[in-house]
Amino acid sequence: MARQAFADDFQPDFGLPWVPVLPNSHWDNRSIDEVAAYVKLRQECEARAIANPIACGWTIPMWQEVMANWRKYHTHIILGGNRASKSELAARLCVWAACSIPNAEVRAMHVNKDRSVEDQQRAVWLSIPEAIKNLPTKKGINHNLQFSQKNGFTDDICIFPPLPGAQRGGYIKFNNYAQYSQDEKMAEGFKSHVIWADEEIPLKLFQTLNYRTSDYHGRIILTFTTINGWTPLVQQLLGNVKTLRSAPAPLLGGVPVPLIQESTKWPGMCIYYFHTEANPFIDVQDFSDKIRGKPRDEIMARAYGIPTKSLTSVFPGFNREVNVIPHEKLPWLDANLKTDKNGDKVEYAVTRYMSIDPAGSKNWFMLWVAIDAAGTYWVYREWPDYDNWAEPGANAEGRPGPAQKGSKKGIRDYVEIIRAAEESETIYERFIDPRMGAAERQSDEGATTIISDLDDQNLLVIPAPGVDIDNGLQMINNLLSYDEKKPMDSLNSPHLFISDRCQNLIYAMQEYTAKGGKDEATKDPVDALRYICVSNPEFYDKLDMQGSAQTFSY
Numbered sequence: 001m002a003r004q005a006f007a008d009d010f011q012p013d014f015g016l017p018w019v020p021v022l023p024n025s026h027w028d029n030r031s032i033d034e035v036a037a038y039v040k041l042r043q044e045c046e047a048r049a050i051a052n053p054i055a056c057g058w059t060i061p062m063w064q065e066v067m068a069n070w071r072k073y074h075t076h077i078i079l080g081g082n083r084a085s086k087s088e089l090a091a092r093l094c095v096w097a098a099c100s101i102p103n104a105e106v107r108a109m110h111v112n113k114d115r116s117v118e119d120q121q122r123a124v125w126l127s128i129p130e131a132i133k134n135l136p137t138k139k140g141i142n143h144n145l146q147f148s149q150k151n152g153f154t155d156d157i158c159i160f161p162p163l164p165g166a167q168r169g170g171y172i173k174f175n176n177y178a179q180y181s182q183d184e185k186m187a188e189g190f191k192s193h194v195i196w197a198d199e200e201i202p203l204k205l206f207q208t209l210n211y212r213t214s215d216y217h218g219r220i221i222l223t224f225t226t227i228n229g230w231t232p233l234v235q236q237l238l239g240n241v242k243t244l245r246s247a248p249a250p251l252l253g254g255v256p257v258p259l260i261q262e263s264t265k266w267p268g269m270c271i272y273y274f275h276t277e278a279n280p281f282i283d284v285q286d287f288s289d290k291i292r293g294k295p296r297d298e299i300m301a302r303a304y305g306i307p308t309k310s311l312t313s314v315f316p317g318f319n320r321e322v323n324v325i326p327h328e329k330l331p332w333l334d335a336n337l338k339t340d341k342n343g344d345k346v347e348y349a350v351t352r353y354m355s356i357d358p359a360g361s362k363n364w365f366m367l368w369v370a371i372d373a374a375g376t377y378w379v380y381r382e383w384p385d386y387d388n389w390a391e392p393g394a395n396a397e398g399r400p401g402p403a404q405k406g407s408k409k410g411i412r413d414y415v416e417i418i419r420a421a422e423e424s425e426t427i428y429e430r431f432i433d434p435r436m437g438a439a440e441r442q443s444d445e446g447a448t449t450i451i452s453d454l455d456d457q458n459l460l461v462i463p464a465p466g467v468d469i470d471n472g473l474q475m476i477n478n479l480l481s482y483d484e485k486k487p488m489d490s491l492n493s494p495h496l497f498i499s500d501r502c503q504n505l506i507y508a509m510q511e512y513t514a515k516g517g518k519d520e521a522t523k524d525p526v527d528a529l530r531y532i533c534v535s536n537p538e539f540y541d542k543l544d545m546q547g548s549a550q551t552f553s554y
Helices: 032-051 061-068 086-100 113-127 177-182 203-212 232-238 284-291 296-304 411-422 434-438 450-456 469-480 503-511 523-534 542-546
Strands: 075-080 105-110 157-159 171-176 194-198 219-224 241-249 255-263 269-274 351-357 365-371 377-383 427-432 441-443 446-448 496-499
Touching (some): 061 086, 061 269, 086 113, 086 194, 105 113, 113 171, 113 194, 203 219, 203 232, 284 296, 351 523, 365 523, 377 411, 377 503, 427 450, 427 523, 434 450, 469 496, 469 523, 496 503, 503 523
Parallel strands (some): 075 269, 105 171, 105 194, 194 219, 351 427, 377 496
Antiparallel strands (some): 241 255, 255 269
């Protein structure tokens, strides 16, 4: 018995790349016959696109990105602004799958019955080729294409004629989240090649649907605009990601915003951002005029599909696309360093600092920061760096990740970790949590502290000033501050950048709320950065460092 076809046996590659209409100026020196021939060709192309949207319809670059990644990722999250063409692509992918995969089983879900009919079922109907719509009979033993504008598809299902050799026709079954809220068993039992959820799906339903695609190597497509901000679903999807490509946002003064990201928490998940300005099928100028001048958070969500955390985030100025840089682009590592008149590379001078947030039953968290002559902070290393320090939880404060789990490490172990990480680096000063670092504990040799124990291991650490936490957080926000309405340059730029290897600090900068007290999962990375900020570190040139008794290395 032959196995059922898998979704990744097939590769979507349909449609024609969008070609803009040539401007009137192009025809200034052309003959009437040339103009007529072009108009006729254009009309023919448009007619074919309407008659067969899958084979001949126009496609835009971001659509082609999703199709190219079909086999690589099993979950495709398509975020985007209003009218950014998210649903059009998803509808065509569903129709393509139902018409291309033998015995295909496709599910499409929306908020409720009305939205399913008005939006999702209508989009699917418009994506079906005219040749299939105009079959002599709309309903047969193995197909059912009955559709009305008022009620959508009969019985909320669209069944296509069977492919040659297939036992039955591929189908698209329509459900909605309201059904799930009334009966969670609605999401159990079935299996699918493709599941498309339009508008934000309940988190628990999304988690359940992941088990409905295993049989067929199925694909999940989520399409929505993040107008509700950092919801539990968005937190799960975007909490741990790396940006693969970004682009400037004209409506935000050219600040870079993401185009494609890859989840580091959910293997096989890719996130795409459809920018409304990149949709050639709408009046972009009218949209831009309406949204220009709106609050930044609204522009981020409605024009670029990017959720913001303004209501809960302690660091609203933190932008992964701006403040996170590839490790190899750290200025002292950058291959494009300046050269002198002899062609020799000029060393990028920095002063290095280190911070320790010690703990008892869990791992310590440690951070390394370099400061340059402009007073810019470059966070270039963290420890632990091998697992998640914190993860999304039931509330905004999250839950501890595996990297926090306690170990049997003693003072000598941590010193060895530090020594191995730094190698020949010169660290100007090291700071530690003043409360935990100076807390006395009894030993066979009398009262000791973490600070004194580290000193016994030839590692000098200084208690960070006991500054009010809010003041320390404000210092971090000061480093993030710049005029976002103006282009970034040497005079208008944030003064905090983080290596993309420091994923735990990056996650904490996005998630930390300062409302969870000592138990907040993301507190420790932020504390480590805060200890450095409140200690007022400075840049020193080599002569200054050579004359300082605080300079040491090993």
